[in-house]
Amino acid sequence: MRRSPGLAFTAGAMGIVALLAIRLLAFHVNRVALIDRKVFDGFYDLHTSRIGGFADAFPHLSDPQPFVVFAVIMLAVALARGRPRLAVAVGAVLVGSNLTTHLLKPALAVHRFSGASKGVDAASWPSGHATASMALALCAIMVAPRWLRPLVAALGAVFSIAVCLTLLVDGWHFPSDVVAGYTMSATWTAFAVAAVWWLEDRRPSEAAPRALSLTATVAPALVVAISGVALFVLVTLARPREVVDYVHTHKAFAVGAGVIAALGLSLTTALSAALTSLRPSRSRGPTPDASPAPTAARRRDWPPAPR
Numbered sequence: 187m188r189r190s191p192g193l194a195f196t197a198g199a200m201g202i203v204a205l206l207a208i209r210l211l212a213f214h215v216n217r218v219a220l221i222d223r224k225v226f227d228g229f230y231d232l233h234t235s236r237i238g239g240f241a242d243a244f245p246h247l248s249d250p251q252p253f254v255v256f257a258v259i260m261l262a263v264a265l266a267r268g269r270p271r272l273a274v275a276v277g278a279v280l281v282g283s284n285l286t287t288h289l290l291k292p293a294l295a296v297h298r299f300s301g302a303s304k305g306v307d308a309a310s311w312p313s314g315h316a317t318a319s320m321a322l323a324l325c326a327i328m329v330a331p332r333w334l335r336p337l338v339a340a341l342g343a344v345f346s347i348a349v350c351l352t353l354l355v356d357g358w359h360f361p362s363d364v365v366a367g368y369t370m371s372a373t374w375t376a377f378a379v380a381a382v383w384w385l386e387d388r389r390p391s392e393a394a395p396r397a398l399s400l401t402a403t404v405a406p407a408l409v410v411a412i413s414g415v416a417l418f419v420l421v422t423l424a425r426p427r428e429v430v431d432y433v434h435t436h437k438a439f440a441v442g443a444g445v446i447a448a449l450g451l452s453l454t455t456a457l458s459a460a461l462t463s464l465r466p467s468r469s470r471g472p473t474p475d476a477s478p479a480p481t482a483a484r485r486r487d488w489p490p491a492p493r
Contacts, residue, residue: 189464191387194380201373205366209311212362213296221438223298225361226306228439229354231432241352248318248349253284256322264329271385275378276325283374287317287367298360306360313359316367319346320453324375327457332398339458340406340451347450351443361442365449372453379460398462407455414447 211218232241246252257280264273295308323342330338350364422429433440 189383189460191380191384194376194383194460198373198376198380201369201376204369205312205373208362208366208369209294212311212360212366219298221442222360222362224436224438225442226354226357228436228442229351229361230357231436231439232355233357237355241355244348244352245315245356245358247345248315248322253280253318253322257325260322260325260329267329267331269329271382272328275382276328279325279328279371279374279378280321283317283321283371284314286374287312287314287370306358306363310359311363312366312370313350313353313363314367315353315358316346316350316364317370318367319349320368320371320450321374322346323450323454324371324457327454327461328375328379332462335458335462336398336403336406339454340410343407343451343454344410346454347447350446350450354446361446364446368449368453372457375457379457400459400463403459403463404455407451407458410451 212222213219257277260276260280261273264270264276290312291309291314294311296311297308298306298310323339323346326342327335327339346368350367353359354361354364
């Protein structure tokens with residue numbers, strides 16, 4: 187299958203529609219808002235447990251200081267690989283997604299309250315930490331060499347999911363804030379990929395690299411998913427009564443945690459698959475050592491008759 191700048195642009199447009207839908211559902215549909223609060227309560231009830239103490243450090247991995255460090259490293263990698271277009275695209279995603287989020291938060295601020303706490307900060311949608319962590323994960327995939335992208339995608343998903351699930355445990359955001367942050371980063375990334383592909387189709391900066399198989403692309407993501415399920419099973423076997431009782435009391439939390447984790451893993455895997463498994467949409471032309479085909483005028487003498 188060949189890559190298409192138009193398809194990537196369409197994905198970005200769908201991201202904008204998804205952001206509008208998330209806002210509408212979470213803030214204006216009572217049933218969805220109730221589910222959002224129940225999932226939040228399920229996370230926040232873990233704040234006083236051992237998990238709460240363990241979770242406090244993770245959200246700070248996407249604070250401004252480490253974010254800038256990670257961003258500089260990614261830009262340096264892109265430039266070291268001789269990909270200035272990619273460096274510009276990564277910079278646009280990192281700056282654009284986070285700037286948009288921080289402009290929307292105060293502009294769309296609404297007080298929301300939950301049974302588990304006095305309420306989250308009014309300026310919380312979309313989540314800045316979710317936007318930053320997912321933007322870092324997606325940009326890391328973009329700058330990584332093709333053969334390394336599936337592994338980077340899996341590790342990036344783990345990073346972003348860990349940041350976002352723990353910030354929910356700390357009570358910083360509602361789940362809809364996290365989903366919106368993920369969508370914001372994915373939307374900017376889709377537009378950036380569309381621009382890079384459009385430029386590469388017209389003025390290639392390198393020879394077309396060999397595409398990886400789809401199986402090789404998704405294998406690390408499957409390992410992460412299986413490992414997550416295995417970890418949950420081990421925790422359940424270690425403390426069966428506590429886990430079963432908590433899940434029974436917080437059914438919405440269990441579903442919400444699974445949805446957020448699946449979304450984070452799906453976004454990174456989808457980008458990795460698009461960048462590694464799709465071939466350029468246009469031919470790069472003949473290779474330098476390719477022999478010219480015989481023309482119609484010379485075809486009768488091709489190959490030369492022996493003497």
